[in-house]
Amino acid sequence: MKKVYFKTFGCRTNIYDTQIMIQNLKDFEVTKDEKDADVIVVNSCTVTNGADSGVRSYINGANKRGAKVILAGCGAFSKGEDLFKDKKVFGVMGHSEKENINKLLNEKTRFVEMGDLNSLEKTIVSDYLGKSKAFLKIQEGCNFRCSYCIIPYVRGDARSQDEELILEQVRKLAFNGYGEFVLTGTNIGSYGQDKRSSLGNLVKRISQIRGVRRIRLGSIEPIQIDDSFREILGEPWLEKHLHLALQHTNEEMLKLMRRRNNVKRDLELFEELNSLGYALGTDFITGHPGESEEVWHEAYKTLKRFPLTHIHSFVYSKRDGTPSASMKPEVRGDVAKQRLKDIEALVREKNYEFRKKYKVPLEILVEEKKDGFFVGADQFYNKIYIKSDRDILKEWVTIDDYEVKEEGNYAKFQI
Numbered sequence: 001m002k003k004v005y006f007k008t009f010g011c012r013t014n015i016y017d018t019q020i021m022i023q024n025l026k027d028f029e030v031t032k033d034e035k036d037a038d039v040i041v042v043n044s045c046t047v048t049n050g051a052d053s054g055v056r057s058y059i060n061g062a063n064k065r066g067a068k069v070i071l072a073g074c075g076a077f078s079k080g081e082d083l084f085k086d087k088k089v090f091g092v093m094g095h096s097e098k099e100n101i102n103k104l105l106n107e108k109t110r111f112v113e114m115g116d117l118n119s120l121e122k123t124i125v126s127d128y129l130g131k132s133k134a135f136l137k138i139q140e141g142c143n144f145r146c147s148y149c150i151i152p153y154v155r156g157d158a159r160s161q162d163e164e165l166i167l168e169q170v171r172k173l174a175f176n177g178y179g180e181f182v183l184t185g186t187n188i189g190s191y192g193q194d195k196r197s198s199l200g201n202l203v204k205r206i207s208q209i210r211g212v213r214r215i216r217l218g219s220i221e222p223i224q225i226d227d228s229f230r231e232i233l234g235e236p237w238l239e240k241h242l243h244l245a246l247q248h249t250n251e252e253m254l255k256l257m258r259r260r261n262n263v264k265r266d267l268e269l270f271e272e273l274n275s276l277g278y279a280l281g282t283d284f285i286t287g288h289p290g291e292s293e294e295v296w297h298e299a300y301k302t303l304k305r306f307p308l309t310h311i312h313s314f315v316y317s318k319r320d321g322t323p324s325a326s327m328k329p330e331v332r333g334d335v336a337k338q339r340l341k342d343i344e345a346l347v348r349e350k351n352y353e354f355r356k357k358y359k360v361p362l363e364i365l366v367e368e369k370k371d372g373f374f375v376g377a378d379q380f381y382n383k384i385y386i387k388s389d390r391d392i393l394k395e396w397v398t399i400d401d402y403e404v405k406e407e408g409n410y411a412k413f414q415i
Contacts, residue, residue: 004028004105005037005067009055010045012184012218014073016137018043020123021072021101028105039105040067042089044075046154048317052079059088070105072098076114077154078321084112095140095155099123117141117156122165126172132367132394133180133216134173138166138202142187144221146247147258148288148316148324151186158190163202167209174211179396180365181206182216189224200228207237213396214363214379219243219283222261222269233276241310241381242273243281248288249306250299256290256327267305274307279354279380281310284343287336288316289327296339303343309354310381311347315340348406355382355404362399362409366392374413388413 004025008018021041022030031037040062044055055075062069071080071089080092093104096115099122104113120140128134141156142149170181183203185191192198203215216239225244232238244266248254251263270280284303291299315336318325362378366386369375373385374392384399385408386392392413402411 001027001029002038003031003036004039004041005031005034006041006043007034007058007062008043009051009058009073009075010043010047012135012182013137013186014043014045016125016135016184017073017095017098019125019128019135020098020121023123023125024099024101025105026102028102034062034067035065037067039070041070041072041101041105042075044071044073044079046074046078046150046319048319050317051075055079056083056088059083063088074151074154078150080112080114084110095119117154118159120159120161124165124169124172126169127176128178132365133182134178135182135184136166136169136206137161137185138183138188138199139185139191143190144187144260145258147256147327148285148319148322150319150322153321155186158187158193160191160193160195160197163192163195163197163205166202167205170206170209170212174209177211179211179213180216181212181214182218184218187221188218189220198226198228199224200226200230200232203229203238204232204235207232207235212237214239214365216381217242219245221245222266225269233273233278239381240277240379241279241281243283243310243312244269246282246306247285248299249284249302250291250295252295253288253291253299256324257285257288258323263302267302270306270308277358279309279351279358279382280307281312281381282306282308284311284313285316286313286339286343287331287333289324289330291316291331291336291339292329300339300342300346304346307350307354308347309351311344313340313343351382352404352406354380355409359404362402364397364399366395366397369393378409382409384409384411386411386413 006018045051069089070091072093083089091111094114096119097113139160141158142152143158364376366374366376399411402409
């Protein structure tokens with residue numbers, strides 16, 4: 001039986017999409033060693049020009065090893081045609097073709113099968129090899145059109161997965177021993193807008209399934225925190241960490257970015273959630289065209305007021321085909337990188353202060369063993385490093401006594 005290796009770039013949604021492809025294989029064996037693979041499926045990311053370069057570099061390396069390369073994922077739409085013409089890949093497949101992967105891998109001649117941007121797969125994922133938590137893709141696509149973002153053009157408009165299919169998937173995963181569920185998608189806060197439902201209602205139904213211990217959520221837009229979501233904020237099964245995408249804290253920049261959030265309302269929301277004991281993360285882009293020194297200083301001063309604990313920050317990277325790509329004036333790369341370092345240092349300090357303040361019993365799913373420590377994330381999405389004489393990998397443990405250090409929390413676990 002021929003062996004196939006999956007190389008996954010990018011986001012949690014791609015992790016889920018790779019699992020969809022794996023579950024639809026019949027005539028191929030999945031290998032974890034790319035050197036043994038007859039076929040390599042590259043599930044690509046195209047969020048920046050840099051992401052495209054990383055995918056292209058990997059494909060060049062795979063070609064030198066003589067493997068047959070199939071390009072999937074978001075990069076199939078942005079760079080698939082060029083790579084196919086240059087004979088860098090044997091085949092190109094769009095998002096809607098994931099469930100047809102077995103047929104496509106059996107093709108004897110080179111192919112491009114892009115499909116459409118309206119589909120939602122029906123495959124029920126029942127296991128995640130090597131993972132301690134389960135991912136659920138609850139929706140696909142995005143109706144926002146932020147000026148720097150290519151994703152809506154390669155994943156389509158927002159559409160919600162059938163609620164009953166999601167719940168059936170949770171039941172099977174819970175039966176197979178998964179207790180933590182991570183809800184993902186292109187824009188999960190839009191869930192239910194096309195189905196007379198909402199993210200809050202869906203999460204509440206998931207929580208009622210036996211075996212569900214904790215629900216984590218991907219990124220949500222601030223304007224998507226509605227009344228149905230506020231109803232679940234006090235529930236013990238919802239992680240005490242929310243990731244709300246700001247992207248910036250200056251009104252002028254938000255307008256240039258074509259964002260729908262507002263700095264004043266964002267701050268009020270963060271303060272509300274902080275008062276409920278939530279750890280709060282966000283996305284932030286430094287160096288977007290138009291981010292002058294004056295704009296930056298105002299934004300940084302405002303960011304200091306936000307009760308943040310986590311940040312997923314980026315230096316702006318031009319993405320061809322987006323409105324931001326032609327905007328002026330551009331920000332020098334070294335300036336953008338320094339701004340990035342400044343906000344990352346600021347949020348690290350805020351995280352440290354949060355952990356010292358909220359010194360409560362921690363509920364941890366132990367995910368890996370590294371450098372002599374068992375490592376997992378608590379309900380606040382903070383890592384903890386645990387010494388234990390017993391193997392506690394993939395177990396749930398409660399830690400009452402632990403030491404808070406700048407780089408993380410440390411504890412000894414005793415039965």
